[in-house]
Amino acid sequence: MYKSNDMIRVFIVDDHPVVVEGIHSLLQYEKDIEWAGQAMSAQSCLGYFVNNTANIVLMDINLPDINGVELCKTLKEKYPGIFILGLSTYNQGLYIKKMMENGASGYILKNSSKDELLKAIHAVHEGGIYFSGEVGEALQQYQQSSEVAVPALSRREKQVLELIAEGYTNPEIAGKLFVSQYTVDSHRKNLTAKLKVKNTAMLIRFAIQHKLI
Amino acid sequence: MAVFERSLDMIDTSIKELRRVAHNMMPEMLAKFGLNEALKDYCNNVTATKLLVVKYQSFGMENRPGNSVEIIIYRIIQELLNNVLKHARATETLVQLVKEGSRLSILVEDNGKGFNTSLLENSKGAGWTNIRSRVAYLKGRLDINSEPNKGTTITVEFNV
Numbered sequence: 001m002y003k004s005n006d007m008i009r010v011f012i013v014d015d016h017p018v019v020v021e022g023i024h025s026l027l028q029y030e031k032d033i034e035w036a037g038q039a040m041s042a043q044s045c046l047g048y049f050v051n052n053t054a055n056i057v058l059m060d061i062n063l064p065d066i067n068g069v070e071l072c073k074t075l076k077e078k079y080p081g082i083f084i085l086g087l088s089t090y091n092q093g094l095y096i097k098k099m100m101e102n103g104a105s106g107y108i109l110k111n112s113s114k115d116e117l118l119k120a121i122h123a124v125h126e127g128g129i130y131f132s133g134e135v136g137e138a139l140q141q142y143q144q145s146s147e148v149a150v151p152a153l154s155r156r157e158k159q160v161l162e163l164i165a166e167g168y169t170n171p172e173i174a175g176k177l178f179v180s181q182y183t184v185d186s187h188r189k190n191l192t193a194k195l196k197v198k199n200t201a202m203l204i205r206f207a208i209q210h211k212l213i
Numbered sequence: 214m215a216v217f218e219r220s221l222d223m224i225d226t227s228i229k230e231l232r233r234v235a236h237n238m239m240p241e242m243l244a245k246f247g248l249n250e251a252l253k254d255y256c257n258n259v260t261a262t263k264l265l266v267v268k269y270q271s272f273g274m275e276n277r278p279g280n281s282v283e284i285i286i287y288r289i290i291q292e293l294l295n296n297v298l299k300h301a302r303a304t305e306t307l308v309q310l311v312k313e314g315s316r317l318s319i320l321v322e323d324n325g326k327g328f329n330t331s332l333l334e335n336s337k338g339a340g341w342t343n344i345r346s347r348v349a350y351l352k353g354r355l356d357i358n359s360e361p362n363k364g365t366t367i368t369v370e371f372n373v
Contacts (some may be wrong), residue, residue, distance in 0.1 A: 067245065089232075094246060094254045141257060151270055154307050154322045156358065156366040183356045186318055186370050193313040194272050 007034040008125050011054035013045040013071070014038075014087065015064050019110065023058065026114050033121065042066035042074075049079055056121055059104070061088040061095055069098045076103030083124045093138045096131070100139075106130035107139075150210055151194045160187040162213050165204050240287060248283040249274040249310070252290060256308055265298055266305045273312035278373045285347050286310075286319060292344050293321040293367055301325025301365060312373070319369040327359040 010033055014020050020038050027033050036054035039045035042063045057075065061068035072084050086099040086107035096107045105124040108116060112132045123130040131139065153161065156177075163173045170188070174181040197203045207213045242251040249271050256269035277283065290308060297306050303325030311318045333341060348355045353371030 069245075092242075092254060093257060094242065094250055098246070141261065151272070152268060152307060154309060154320055154366065155324075155364065156320075156322060156368075177358075179356065179358055182354065182370075183358075183368060186356075186368060189313060189316065190272075190309075190311040190318050190320070193311050 006032065008032055008056060008121060009034045009036040009054040010056045010058065010121065011036040011045075011048065012038045012058040012087075013040075013042065013063065013068075014058070014060040015040045015062075016060075019060070023117070026117065030118065040064075042068075042071040045071065046074065046078075049075065049082075053079070054082060055125055057082055057084050058087045059084050059099075061086065061090055061099070069095065069102055072099055072104050073102035083127075085120055085124050085130070091134050091138050093141060096135055096139045107135050108132040109134060150212075153191075153194075153212055157187050157191055158213065160184060161191060161203070161207055164188070164200060165207065165213055240284075243283060243287055244280075247277045248286060249277075251283075251287060252308065252310070255287075255291065255294075259294060259298070265294075265303060267294065267308060268305070269308045271310040271312075274310055278312070278317065282351070282373055285351060286317075289319065289344055289347050289369060290321060292340050296340055297321070297323045297325065297365075300328070303364065315372045317371060317373050320366065322364060322366040324364040327361045327363060327365055330357050330359050333357065 010027060012020055012023055014023075017040075020040075024035060024038070027035060036052065037048060039048055042065045045057070059068045059072060059075075063071065066074075068086065068088070072086070075082060076084060080103075084099075084104040086096070086104045087110060088095065088107070089110050091109055099107055105127075106120055106129055108120050108130070109132055112120070116132055120130040120132065159177060160173060163176060168176070170181050170184045174184045177184070192198070192203055195203060195206050197206050240251055240255070242254050252271070253269050256267040259265055259267045278286075294306065294308070297303050301323045303323035306321065306323040309318075309320040309322075311320075336342075345355065348369055348371070351369075351371040353369050356368045356370075357365070358367075359365040
């Protein structure tokens with residue numbers, strides 16, 4: 001059997017009593033889990049940890065005073081030994097990413113099963129990282145879509161760039177593309193800003209080097 | 214039992230729908246994390262519907278342009294993407310923000326069926342009216358370019 005110091009002390013911060021009660025009742029018969037306590041707000045959670053401790057904190061994102069993303073950062077900075085498991089209804093890549101950046105060890109959704117919750121608690125307690133299935137997908141999708149190496153050129157920018165490379169002036173390009181000179185100039189400025197070049201010569205060189213035209 | 218499960222399914226669907234509507238009404242992402250992250254997230258969410266692949270890229274957006282401008286830009290882009298979803302029959306759309314000094318440029322470009330831009334001048338649709346008034350409020354310049362079967366490029370440029 002487990003000795004008391006082998007018990008995983010679990011604390012929860014969530015402003016919904018039903019969620020807190022629900023998770024408490026899910027965990028109360030687990031032999032290796034001890035209920036450390038609960039808080040309804042970020043402040044009372046921070047207050048608890050002044051004189052107490054826990055191994056794992058289940059943390060809601062949407063708290064009434066400070067949001068979970070901030071609380072996660074504060075708690076982890078003060079007590080690096082506590083593992084934080086994000087617990088929320090949000091299945092959005094950005095929240096998950098922010099939680100992880102701020103030191104969380106995992107993230108599960110409130111529609112997870114009891115088995116999944118236990119799996120997450122154990123994985124995180126052993127120093128691992130845990131995401132429930134849907135969360136993993138959202139995070140992956142978020143990272144894929146937010147990483148672009150060489151900036152993508154819009155169709156219009158490409159047309160402008162090709163005409164610049166062919167030696168046409170802004171008014172000529174405007175005439176060819178049926179847009180105002182102002183628009184051509186705007187695309188041109190965007191191109192130099194995006195590709196981090198200083199002038200037209202560098203712009204064309206960059207475009208050729210990277211096979212943009 | 215089947216009825217019970219179906220009811221649960223329906224509740225699930227309603228919750229998702231409600232969340233989607235609420236998300237559109239009050240982009241809390243915007244307040245919490247700023248325009249850049251909020252737009253990235255919005256574009257990801259549209260892509261996740263599998264109706265349209267929206268690529269988002271931004272340059273020079275490290276500093277936030279300020280709350281009141283951010284919400285206007287967000288709404289303009291939201292409206293433009295709505296138009297793409299509703300009318301363009303596009304498969305891909307590029308959303309781009311470039312900030313260079315005080316100049317901020319927005320580009321939304323799709324690969325859809327295009328339309329006759331001269332018809333827009335008399336358009337009384339709420340969508341375009343909203344876009345126009347927001348651009349006017351920013352003292353910006355709106356440029357609409359469309360080629361049949363190639364797509365539409367909308368650019369908005371203004372000083373922040």
